[in-house]
Amino acid sequence: MESLTLYTNPQSRGRIARWMLEELGQPYDTVILGYGPDMQAESYRTLNPMAKVPTVTHGTRTITECAAICTYLADAFPEARLMPDDRAAFYRWMFYAAGPLEAAVTNKALGVTVPPEKSGFVGYGSFDRVVATLEQAVSASPYLAGDTFSAVDVYAGSQIGWGLQFGTLPALPGFTAYWDRIKTRPALARANAADDALIAKG
Structure with missing residues (x-):
């Protein structure tokens, strides 16, 4: 199984991504980033050039923006039944x-x-x-x-x-x-x- 990693800050919209990951019932890693230097670091900006959280990686794929994260994960993990028929x-x-x-x-x-x-x-x-x-x-x-x-x-x-x-x-x-x-x-x-x-x- 490809690994899931959440890059987040607990006082951010990253809380939405964490809720979504918990709904999946799949294991995931968490990387906590502080505002300022952590998010501005070049190593992180290669993942998210906007220098903000959340970001989710799934194997070699990178997803940013909460709506995109929720939609991607619902589609990638159909067994969680979070993508409705409608x-x-x-x-x-x-x-x-x-x-x-x-x-x-x-x-x-x-x-x-x-x-x-x-x-x-x-x-x-x-x-x-x-x-x-x-x-x-x-x-x-x-x-x-x-x-x-x-x-x-x-x-x-x-x-x-x-x-x-x-x-x-x-x-x-x-x-x-x-x-x-x-x-x-x-x-x-x-x-x-x-x-x-x-x-x-x-």
Whole structure:
């Protein structure tokens, strides 16, 4: 079996990649990188020229960007059943979370306001539209790609969980009900325990 390695920091989006790896049930190694010199080191930048985490290597292959990591691993390990039959919904909401949702939440957190007459210039239109669309999606079925949990719930679900925790998304009924459905997954508990322990160690 080809080895899996996660390059991460416990206070980063690497927590999404760790959750995904825990869902696989496959062994993996972890390399912890500090912000600054560790991520800027030439040896790491050969893997990820953006000098950020997470990065996952699988044998000789390198995957960056959380949405890509989740999608790749779901496809590479079909026995984990994290790639749903409804691929259309899977890709739709995976890229929605990586595109409009991420951009809208980040801009709002930074205080970037897009004038209504300029909304067509940004891929998400408006924050309110993004939120309404996402809440409708998580309310339409138990999970984003239908009746079964999949990798898109790891990625988009992480963003919803963080949004509710830090107040970057409104605590709408659809979001809270969806998060309640996925937040007790054993793989998430294991991933959080691992990263929280690293934070406690400093």
